[in-house]
Amino acid sequence: MTTQTTPQKPSGTPAAPATGLIGIPPHLARALATGGGLLTVLSTFLAWTWTTAFPGNLTVYGYPGGLQVLVLIGGALTTLLGLASYGVKGVRRLTPADADPAVRFAALGTFATTWYTVLALSYQLGGLVNLEPGGWIAAVTTLLTLLGALALPYRKPQPDPLDPDSTSWERVRHRLAHAGQSVKAAFAAPAPRPAPALPSYAEILIIVGIMALALTVFTYGIGTEYDELFVGFLITAGLGFAALHKAGLIAHASQITARHQNITICGAFVAAALFPFTQTDDQYATIGVYILIFATVALGLNIVVGLAGLLDLGYVAFLGVGAYAASLVSGSPSSPLDLHLPFWATVLVGAAASLVFGVLIGAPTLRLRGDYLAIVTLGFGEIFRITVNNLDGTSGPDVTNGSNGISSIPNLKIFGWDLGAEHTVAGFTIGRFANYFFLMLLITAVVVLVFRRSGDSRIGRAWVAIREDETAALAMGINGFRVKLIAFAVGASLAGLAGTVQAHVTYTVTPEQYLFAGTIPPNSAFLLAAVVLGGMGTIGGPLIGAALLFLIPNKLQFLGDYQLFAFGLALILLMRFRPEGLIPNRRRQLEFHEDADAPAVLGKTGA
Structure with missing residues (x-):
């Protein structure tokens, strides 16, 4: 007599099928995120309000101004990353790690900047009635884009085995911890592949482009003429940087600059020396x-x-x-x-x-x-x-x-x-x-x-x-x-x-x-x-x-008594999600991310 036994799930079985935070089919979610990003770009060429009382002059058709420029950048980044998630040839190179987590952060940044602008318009001008069609279209499209990005699939982590003898409170803590892991995994990206070695002249051109981009971003941030524009700049720059990091571009850029460290340092000083010439x-x-x-x-x-x-x-x-x-x-x-x-x-x-x-x-x-x-x-x-x-x-x-x-x-x-x-x-x-x-x-x-x-x-x-x-x-x-x-x-x-x-x-x-x-x-x-x-x-x-x-406290003086509160909150969030620092030493990065694979060769102390 043969006894049938239920096959046990081996310990090496892959995680559960990829799903998103929202129950939308992956193909529809990807189309929604990519198409929404494109519509957001088009909405910036429409007027968002009828009066110039709000700084930046958002009344012009066919020419983005003020905060519309930041929304335009966020929408374009979301569209490009969305096309990369489809595997479009050429654009796929923008996401050497994974496109889906990058799309989430890009969509979140565009949504946050757009809705901040819409709410600021309504608050300063006296209600939503002051919005023109462009403002409404931007608000709706960024919301749909964010919903599509959140519905993109991610790898759901396997739950830790639960002790059957644990107390009820321990079971509650276990479920909360597992729920936190699921949310964290929704915005996680796998480790990027090592950057392929390009010809030296190509890598030097990439370094020049990085320095030019850094000079442009710094000049734009330091030259913001009014408070609303600087807040929108912080939102777009912060979440845009996170999107590029999840896409793996930051890691690849770091590998390229590490191979040409002397050229990178000299290029950084040349870019900094050009800054006074950009000012009037x-x-x-x-x-x-x-x-x-x-x-x-x-x-x-x-x-x-x-x-x-x-x-x-x-x-x-x-x-x-x-x-x-x-x-x-x-x-x-x-x-x-x-x-x-x-x-x-x-x-x-x-x-x-x-x-x-x-x-x-x-x-x-x-x-x-x-x-x-x-x-x-x-x-x-x-x-x-x-x-x-x-x-x-x-x-x-x-x-x-x-x-x-x-x-x-x-x-x-x-x-x-x-x-x-x-x-x-x-x-x-x-x-x-x-x-x-x-x-x-x-x-x-x-x-x-x-x-x-x-x-x-x-x-x-x-x-x-x-x-x-x-x-x-x-x-x-x-x-x-x-x-x-x-x-x-x-x-x-x-x-x-x-x-x-x-x-x-x-x-x-x-x-x-x-x-x-x-x-x-x-x-x-x-x-x-x-x-x-x-x-x-x-x-x-x-x-x-x-x-x-130095720059942020100078620009946040309009907050008055709440300046240090907002500044402290930003520091807490940064320490929570990137405790090793913005540009971490590799040794310290491994200390804070024990589950990460150790690099073959640790970088120099002063890298």
Whole structure:
């Protein structure tokens, strides 16, 4: 007698059939997403309102303006990714990883920007009655596009085995966790295939295109003329970047730039040098030079935090030491020292002063670890601010003029070139802040060179060893105290180098500029956030993180009391969905994504 047994499902059985979040057939969902993206593009050529009271002039037929341009870009990206999901020849190259997750993010970004515009129109103009047919068409088509994108198939994860003896509360938690995995998988993309090696000239052209795109995006973002346009820019840029990441284009671009790292760095500096020539006045060049100062200091902090793993909460004090040292020898009438040193000597004084303070503070404190070291550095930052505030001739000797600071700092002159005067170069008028922008760009290049050379050196490998496991590094013969002191001194001197330029850019140096936290950077909290959010241990991470953290608070001032709330919420979301940073170091990326396959060769520390 033969006993029939029910075949058991083998452990290696593939996941359940692909389904979407919405019960629409995949072929219909793909057509809805692609066609909706195309209709969204067409809707931007129609008038969305009848009055020019809303900024951007959305009343013109046949010519998109203001927020319509962002919707046009989002709709075009959704259409291209939708065609790639069909496997259209040529367009399929846009999605080396997977098209469906990319379509979801592109559709979500277009929907969010469109509906934000429609709601802002209705709120400012007094109701939906102020919408023209173009606005209604855009709202409906983006909604249908999003529904189609959400209905695209995804791989449903297999549930974890549930313990039959578990309690009811554990079963509820299990179901909630599995539901979260399902939603997360809907927006997930498989790992992209390795980028095929192209001819060198083709890859260099791709790098040039990447730099041109980055310059265009940065120039557009920094030059937004009104608040609504900047909010729409953040939505489109953020979700558009996520769509390109899910498509695998970001990973392929990273592989190409890694093969030509020197060309990429040189191209980035050339693109940055072109920025002042895109401006007609100093309005946005002013923000540009402050971003470079902030970014340079953040890159110096990245040596201390990103490479050596030392949590420094008072790093902005080294920026202040360099700024005060430079202002005292700058020839300012409010300086008690009757000195007016040339530029090169001022730079050396500022960097040397910060270096000395870094050694003096680090020598007695770097034997501490973790939270204890963070508390000590935080105390140093506050001691510096209080000390320069008290050196006013009343509470102490008259050195820094107390809370009034050192004012009327003269402009720098380099080889007879007055950075405070306008100059005409090739028909372009270069103003004061543009001159300082080029100077800070040169200093940033020096800091990048120091970071790369030190990160790839023997001392850089010792920093990484201390960061990963100090006990193991000490057991292998590394002098932990000496290595950490070098990191502290190098980081402090780089901050002082940037501080010398900051003193001359702002004309005045006061204690209130060097707080631990505040609404406007640079301060210690924003500097640390720039390093962590940008990507610890990398070159591009702190530069991009500093640019975002300086630009966003300046543009969100219209929120008033809710500015820090919105900013903090954005940081929480970024840390939740990309904890390794915008440009992660590969080692840290593997730490946060343990289920990811390890690359064959880890990138360099300073990549």
